[in-house]
Amino acid sequence: MTIDDLVDEAIGREGGFVDDPHDAGGATRWGVTERVARANGFAGDMRLLPRETAARIYRTVYYVAPGFDRIGAISMPLAELLFDTGINMGPETAGTFLQRALNLLNAGASLYPDLKVDGACGPKTRAALESYFQRRGKTGEGLSVLLWTVHGFRTARYEAISVSRPANERFAYGWIARQVRMGIAA
Known part of the structure; x- marks a missing residue:
């Protein structure tokens, strides 16, 4: 794509x-x-x-x-998810989800250093992503776990914004259905 x-x-x-x-x-x-x-x-x-x-x-x-074009050079399925998340929640939020996921999945910073969670998908984020894929796999389970984690943060945000603004509940089903249509597995 x-x-x-x-x-x-x-x-x-x-x-x-x-x-x-x-x-x-x-x-x-x-x-x-x-x-x-x-x-x-x-x-x-x-x-x-x-x-x-x-x-x-x-x-x-x-x-x-937001640098998702450079993420796409590493993993187009991940760039697609970040792009879609950015449209819905803002690119910086999408970037923070990736950084949080990479920090969560780095085995206590033993695979690569923790990232500053600032939403900027620059060289350090890309280096961590490359390290993640080298150790966990760029396809199959490694990619699926990363995508699943980003989707999880996205779903949690839908819940949080719906709790803080109940009028958002009318959109929650559609937001989550969009994620299901995108698929989680690579």
Whole structure:
């Protein structure tokens, strides 16, 4: 899968214009919130946000800027999960999930040093990921355990935000169903 495939899939899944009063994200088109669109130079009516603008935002804000493109060079299934998580929760949150998972799975820092959990998927995070895959396997169980762990953090966050804002419960089933559709095993 390529970034173009991921972007096309995200835009197709997110659909056109939505302004659900129960959604704290507010007005969106193609899954891009008004806040993100404005921060990336779009000043028009959200109902008219061009697909090309949404695609550029997805590519730059949710894939390249957080370093998921470099993660994709190591493991595309992991980059796909981080990209999807970033769209839903923010790229920094997705990055923290990866760092927390790598710290949890490093056997008490005996496989590689613990990472500072800051959401930035830079050289240290990539080095830890490479070390993880060298020791645990880049496919099969090693990859599946890492993906499962990130999915677990994501599910726990859905629960936490639904507890803190009960209106989010109306979205929880769909959020978790999305993860199930993505699959957990590599």
